[in-house]
Amino acid sequence: MRSPILNSLLVVFAFVAASLPRAEASDLVTFTPPTNPSPLGSTVVSWDSLVFRPTPIGFYCPVFDQPTRSLEKFELHVTVLQAGMASHAPHRHSWEELLLVKEGTVEALINGKREQAGPGALIFLASHDVHNVTNFGTTPATYYVINFVTDTALTMQDRPAAEWAPPQMLTSRVVDCDRLTGGANKTGFHREVFDSPTLTFQRLESHLTTLNPGASTRPKSRDPGDELFIVKSGAVEVTLNDVTSHVGAGSFYYVAPNDERTMKNLGRVPAVYQVFKAVSDKSPKPET
Numbered sequence: 001m002r003s004p005i006l007n008s009l010l011v012v013f014a015f016v017a018a019s020l021p022r023a024e025a026s027d028l029v030t031f032t033p034p035t036n037p038s039p040l041g042s043t044v045v046s047w048d049s050l051v052f053r054p055t056p057i058g059f060y061c062p063v064f065d066q067p068t069r070s071l072e073k074f075e076l077h078v079t080v081l082q083a084g085m086a087s088h089a090p091h092r093h094s095w096e097e098l099l100l101v102k103e104g105t106v107e108a109l110i111n112g113k114r115e116q117a118g119p120g121a122l123i124f125l126a127s128h129d130v131h132n133v134t135n136f137g138t139t140p141a142t143y144y145v146i147n148f149v150t151d152t153a154l155t156m157q158d159r160p161a162a163e164w165a166p167p168q169m170l171t172s173r174v175v176d177c178d179r180l181t182g183g184a185n186k187t188g189f190h191r192e193v194f195d196s197p198t199l200t201f202q203r204l205e206s207h208l209t210t211l212n213p214g215a216s217t218r219p220k221s222r223d224p225g226d227e228l229f230i231v232k233s234g235a236v237e238v239t240l241n242d243v244t245s246h247v248g249a250g251s252f253y254y255v256a257p258n259d260e261r262t263m264k265n266l267g268r269v270p271a272v273y274q275v276f277k278a279v280s281d282k283s284p285k286p287e288t
Contacts, residue, residue, distance in 0.1 A: 026130040029093040031154055034073045040066040042240040042259045047250030050078060057085040058140060068226050069257050070282040073149040076228070076252075080142045081106065081135040092128045092160065095153035096200050097145065098276060099123040099133065100230060102250065104141025106133040110172045111162050120178035120232070122206065122274075126161035127153065127199045129172045144252070148226060148278040153200040161199055170196040170204060177208060177274065187215040188270060203279040210272050211236070211265035220260040224286045225277040227255040229263075234271025237264040258287045 045063060052059040059080035068074050081087060081104070090109060099108075105118040110131050117123055117133070125131050135141040157164070162172065175193055182191030189210035198204045203225070211217070211234070220239075229238075230252040238245050238253055239262040246266065247253070255261050265271040 027089055027091040029091050034067050035065040040064060040068050040074055042256045044238055044245040044253040046247055058082040070280050071148055071226055072151050075147040077145050080140050082140055083135050083138050086134040087132050090130050090132045092130045094127050094156040095147055095149045096127055096198055097125040097147050100144045102142040104139055105137045106141045107136050108133050108174055115174045117174050122175045122177050124173050126172045127156045128160045129162055150200045150280040165199055170198045188212045201278050201280055205277045208274050210270050212270055213265055213268050216264040217262055219262050222258045222260060222287050224257050224283045225279040228276040229253050230274045232272045232274055234269060235267040236271050237266050257284050
């Protein structure tokens with residue numbers, strides 16, 4: 001027969017267990033090789049050039065699905081989620097993922113917890129953390145899905161990062177990027193989103209740059225990381241390896257490691273773009 005004290009403890013334990021977030025049932029998504037095996041070079045994509053195809057939940061536009069000089073795979077697509085629809089059943093995968101909300105509001109499910117993410121919000125998903133997003137608004141929600149896949153990501157242990165990742169590693173989160181504070185500089189404004197090691201990267205960094213009208217970045221600068229730039233507002237002249245393009249809001253460009261890049265604001269109002277940089281064990285050394 002149990003003692004009264006033991007019975008009391010069991011009741012307490014049951015109450016605590018019931019109050020903890022419950023892990024959602026999830027599907028395991030396994031790695032598929034890139035659909036295009038050719039390494040991706042620096043590329044500019046205009047928003048107006050995107051072609052969306054209908055799906056049962058909204059619209060979908062695949063953009064990149066290729067290896068790079070230092071990544072096993074770089075996959076980028078744009079999803080339009082209709083009101084009331086979920087992106088997919090809760091699932092998980094070994095690689096880390098980024099979602100940037102362009103329009104509308106979604107609810108992000110991460111390891112059983114739910115958080116709203118509106119325009120400008122960035123969702124980071126660590127290895128094997130269970131996730132999906134649902135559009136609880138009354139209008140379509142549009143977001144970019146960014147997958148930088150390293151060789152390390154393909155050998156991760158099959159457990160949610162939230163259960164075992166060292167404390168210095170970037171954890172799954174929702175960041176309202178447009179509300180971040182920053183600092184002025186000679187050409188405009190800078191806002192840091194995060195800059196951290198992760199389970200699959202030596203460094204994963206994202207920031208927002210504001211270029212004043214007529215202002216330019218340092219000419220022909222180089223970086224050893226894989227970089228993705230997404231234009232959030234304004235008009236930007238992009239020069240990659242001496243090839244110049246003009247792009248507007250929603251457009252984006254991938255810059256391969258150590259390729260030359262220069263950005264200039266062509267408009268009469270500030271231009272804002274968000275940068276994502278991934279540095280892995282295969283990234284080249286900086287060039288001088």
